[in-house]
Amino acid sequence: MKEPRNDSTRRRFLRTVAGGTVVGTTALAGCSGESDTTPAATTEEDGSGSTTESGDGTEASAGGAGEALPTYTYLNNPANYNAARHDAINLIGERLNQLGLDVGVEVFEWGTLYERATQEFDFGFTTWSRGLGLYPGTRMPEQFHSSNTDPGQGNFTGYTNEDLDPVLMNQLQEGDRSARVDMLHEIQSVINEDVPMHPIVQMPNPLAFNNNQVSNWTEHLVGFYHMEPQTNVEVTADHGELRGSWSETLGTLNVLGYNNETKLIHQFEMLYDKLVRNNSNLEPDADLSLATSWESPDETTVRYQIREGHTWHDGEDVTPEDVKFTLDYIKENQVPLYATQWEMYDSVEVDGQWVQVNFSNPVGPVHQTFSNQIPIVPQHIWSERSDPTNVSVTEPVGSGPLMFDYWDQGSELSLVRNDDHWNTVNYDRRIWRIIPESSTVWSLLLDGTLNYLPFTRIGKQLSDNQSEDQITVLAPPGDGWWHLSQNTRQGGLDDPVVRRAAVHSIPKQVINEQLLYGFATQGWNLVGESFGDYSNPEVPKYQEENGVEVGRGLMEEAGYTFDDDGMAHFPE
Template sequence: MGDDDGDGNGADDAVVEDPDGDPVEEITLLSLAQGDAPARYEYGQMIQDNLEELGFEVEYDPKPINQYVESRQEDPFPWDMMVRRAGDGYEPAEAIFRRFFHSSNIGDGGSNMYGYENSEVDDLLAQQRGEMDPDARTEIIHDLQEILREDMPIVPLLIQERAMPFNSDKFQNPTVMLEDGIGCFWNFLNMEPTGDDAHLRTSMAEDLTTLNPLMLVNRGDREMIRLIYDRLMRVTPDIEVEPWAAESVEAVDDTTIEITLREGMTFHDGEPVTVDDVKFSYEYAEEESPEMASRLEVLDSIDVESDTELVFHLEQPSAPFFENALARILILPEHIWENVPEDVDAESAIDWDNPDAIGSGPFQVVSTDLGEELQLSAFEDHFNPPNVDRVTRAVIADMRAGIRAYEDGALDMLSWELPFDDISRFEQRDDTNLSRNLMTSIHHIGFNHRNTPFDDAETRNALAHAIPQEDIVDAIYGGTAQEIHNPMSSGFDTWYWNDVPQYDSNVSVAREKLAEAGYEWDTDGRIHQPPE
């Protein structure tokens, strides 16, 4: 299958009565609880079994989603390996490569929670950002994939085809989008009621923790926040970046972008949306939000030219700036946020839950109970008002509870993929259609590079063979997933480098590679570190 084939026999000589190296310390493998992500929970168990077959002691640590999210970034990091799906976005060099692997994102709240550092990767990430020629940029991104394959900071695993149900008796003509499916922004706008009941009741297998527009970290929060707040641009269902709150966006040259704001917009409290609000939003996000600041590193300054015109000046050319910043940063009402956190009960701007969120988007907040539900209503003064009158976002315990709520008629839509075992049952329902779409976020196994032996590339490459990739795709996902060997969705046809050397899912090969790296096993089968 790949260039790393082996028969595993070379490990036989590595079994010794008294190994020179210390036993490898117990591995903590972090994953999601079964109720939150049944498939990930199950294949985490498969990985645990393979690691234990290799002689590792493994503590499998599946957690409910809120605890899982906290544990991922808790310092000191209480895990060695992590089962994870992440990296959604339409600029994968930014959404995955830069977020996961750039050294600047290591640290408190940083998205490089793996602690991976490689100056060559940092340099290539900077080059691809500034390369405005698409073909030349693609070559750099292929070079990045080659280095990441050699270094194996994470083990890319698969991308899913997501199946999401909606009540076809009550709603019709859904808009489906790569990654988000019927949970995309456009579906909440465009889905049409079949009758007089225009109340859309939805949920997903993630809690609603905040309405803070500076904290677009959790998928469950993002899905609602993007309905409440506008952006200058948006990514369309065809994966094109087009003006939204901006009437027009024009790149005058590689570092100058002229923006004309749409006239007549108002916030939900009736105050007008102005160019000053836009300028404030970008400068405030850069100052107060580490997540947003990473998207604005190339922004030099913003000039207000008139009541509707702004000019963005970049420090250097940036190919991803349109999708990564103009289509991501949300427009805040300055008259509210200029006094945050001073006038609210929070230590910093990103700590405020913002329960009565006021934006200018197509939906406005009616009531908020972050632990129970969120009620939104259509903002009729919006330039693109939605077809539904109300949205209720219920908070459910886990995916199984969501499925029960849908089958009991309490929900009209689930914007989270059904477990494979449930799909056939939903296909047989007369009142339900299934939306199917490929994802951009990737399933992968992350290593904690701060801990021995995961700070060693040779060890990480060996362990890649212990991940039962084919079995996971076939047995757990029933073929509704695709193997990947790069940290990127293969749905990005041009950027995904098909020539990357693949790796076999073979525990015997993993054992031989570990032996080649100097690992030994005692007569009880316990693996020991290479001698110093």
Template sequence: MTQQENHEGSVAGDRGRLTRRSYVATAAAALGTSALAGCSGSRGQSLEPDVPDGVPKTVETQYWREWETIDADSPPLGYSATAGAVLDRLPVEFSSEDDPWMREHALMVKRGLNDLGIAVTLNDRPLNQLYAQSWATKGLEAVISMSTHGPDPQRGLDPNPLLMRRTKESLSNYDNYYHPELQEVLTEQEQTTDRAEREELVDRAQEIFAEDVGALITLFPNIVTAANTERWSGYVKTPGNGPTKDSFVWTEVNLQPETDNRTYVKGVSTSMNSLNLPWAAGGAEAKRLTFIYDGLFDATPDLNVVPALATGGGFVDETTVELTLREGVEWHDGESFTAEDVKFTVELYQEYSSSSQVPFYEPIDSVEVLGDHEVQFNLKDPDAAFMTQRVVRSVIIPKHRWEDVDNPSQHNPDAPVGTGPFEFEDWEQGTRFSASRNDGHWMFDDDWRADALGDQAERGPGIERVIWINVSNVDALIGSLQSGSIDAVGTTLSTLQADRAANADGIEQLSAGNYAPLDGKLMFSCPLIRDKEFRVALAKVVDSQGFVEDFLQGEGTVPAGENPISSLTQWHNPETTGYSYDVEEARTILERAGYTWDDSDNLRFPNGEAWGAFVDRIQPGNTHKRRSELNQPDFSQ
């Protein structure tokens, strides 16, 4: 078989195998086929290019505008568009480490592209590679890159972490997306401290992004895990975190023992590398050590901001925030907590560039102590998110423990001291971490917890300590749970894995909703992606609802259109454009835009006058307009 025959046959063959409901059954087999190995460089049998005067025959992937955040001479992605040519294989990347079902999700996206007549190369990357800046790194080329956003509190409390990454200044704008109206709206809402005015702007931002297909926002996957509900009651269904993961501490302060044992053991598959939370690189230490420390405010499972070390306050003008601090709080070593600790914390983070606390301290110009338990933040500019994500993300450290540390970024406390609901007890790197109850903490007050958790609150003696045990893999975690060695799995499971764990007596599958979407980033330096006609067609061939129903067994929510803001949050706009699943309509859209198919059903770029129209659509200023808005004809006639 020639390379050309292999290229053409792969699309037709994939389309024949992966019918609307068969991709689950063929997932493992499909990943092993030669069709995924790639035919790099082959465009198939092309028509003779028919190029209008003044129009280039080929358009390469390129930076179409100056990007301050990109330090590269040219994009590493070599995906080009040529008049009348069959599309090259489309590189699509994911990481099976990201979620247990991510491989099958990638196959679902592949199937949609196959339905359009596009061959696909799937690249399953290590998670650390997937999160690299692939637009500037050779070997990490992808036209579509899919991943789930982590469940940090900031991503549900405020729209900025998911929306501001779409601005030209964001270091997280890996896909080079730029929409002039969206840029203007997002910049304005970022500095609008009036809640009602800001909500209108955020609603508009969601409408613009969804209508433009700025990314493939396929679903909000439920957080599924398993735990022993015979030994313990009081698991809290926290969105984005689930009942047993570590970004929130609600389950651990709410759990009530059903036996005499008050030590709660959680199995995890990732280990901590240090005890230095402010300069943590993320991951396990950035989560488990939050049990030791408090922030200024906290977030409830309903994503309401509630008091923590600060009990009240807010903006007194657009760049000034005054907070009242909780009195009577002691650090775990018995020293009193005061406003001096807050001032010292911010200034230390600023001086030594705390890696994990940038979202908190970045907008602060200076801090003033107004009293033993009063503090004032002077902001560099108006910052609408300061009293939501930033204060919740904050971690306050004790001045008397850190003021004599020579190099805070390299410091590894022997025993970290905080004010949090749990006190450090022991750490064996790669093996276990344990923390004991801080009995005087407000989270262990039954009445306070009832106000924060509502119907999910439990009353009783609670737990005495939490122990995290490192277990090698998911199978071992499930075995440990079923044998009683651990009480809960502290990571996300697939529904199949959770069902398997729940086969044992006393074990139950637990699930919670999510405000962190699965984001299919589209590389907007690529000519194909710049064509809005193609993006709309792509949105219509991704069967997210079928995937949620058939593979996730209903454990997920499909948004109404490409909207990254979940309906679980207070910022969600339900009135966004949705491009419903319809393969034939998607192909009609492409046909009208001038795309054609060869005898083997491989998609070709437009040719002739239709090629001129394609090149016009992908120019700066036109990438957010449909064919009709540019007064282009229907090329299917």
């Protein structure tokens, strides 16, 4: 058991660890207006040794220094959404100010924050949780390829590296595993050097549940939401319901038109089937898959035998034509969420009960990068929808182990067991209730009103309650991390030297020990050790102690200067 910390100690730490005050980072709770990230005027020398303003808010000091670096906005989530991450962002913001960057932390509701970062690119720094899935190379092109920098495409940091682009794509096509490992190691080395995105902490997959009502969870790298854990878990309570909660509304139930948010991934994983799913040993498993077998006649062709006798939730048969329709449909409509996948293949054919996918290039770990990614949708419903990414879906029809029951959008979502599925769940219903306050959630888990927390947040409540007799906490290694992402489109942050200095300043150990109660591990590499040899052990670690001083030293070596207030200026 972890030793609990009292809240006053934790808050005292936040006030003192940075050598300043965390609330001095201009945290504007609830702010939803335009951020003040673009200064109003610049300054230049007036010949007298002083400085004068001249138009864009930067400042040139006496003594030959260049203009001051611009003001940056660090996007933060509300404290009631994720208290530990909220406090960590405030702390990092203070450290960045100590580094000499003018950083203001602003708080936004999650949907607004995500849109500002990924659609509007209106940020300097941002942090949330990201995962890599079963194969760590799957999301690399989405996050870092030079052609993927338009709004909503995934590379929201604006990072470009044309030398790295071919490696990002080729590792998806490489059939030889050792060669693929080498490519991933190269990607990790380059990204670790350029740091458009860097892990603050590697996160486990924590799950808290009431052991008087729930048992038999299976650990899986991607999380407990995966089909295998969800169909293995047993509910022993008389009501036969798996009862969880989330802190905010779901927003949509459109499986082709959402922002890859965790709260929706949990729903779609059980509402829809995929061609091939991988089990907890990370092996393709026909018992979890819509395809009962598969084969590769050559390096650019994969054939899938589609399960017979399976039906959609409305009773219509699931056919190979539905699979072909799905793959053609997302490609023709260029559905952004599955761009990595639809760019991989040229055409799809049906041959009896078999579906053949003809890929543009040789495919590597196809069942980790393709077969397990795309939810199969019913042709008889989606063929009537001309704009799949924007259509409103409130009553989804899939073929998965759970079926839609009802959705009170501001209150709760109910999914019920699909008795006709080949892999049925061991409970009658799964209910998610919208409960913003963590203390309320834990009270309901303790008294059995809820019986599991699908996205267990690490924090004081978890630390304090894990020792209760009716509570069990599992925390296996996960596939994700909290990231510090930097907008490389902004002046200063377009220089890897400044980005490295920022990363040096992150107080990772303090964040893990004081804010995450030791449940996480310090982040050094985008591909963590939970991925085995895919993780590059040679990636150097950024300075933990005296990180601000080290970061300043890097900037000074590159010609940056610091004025009397400690603020950084561009090289002359």
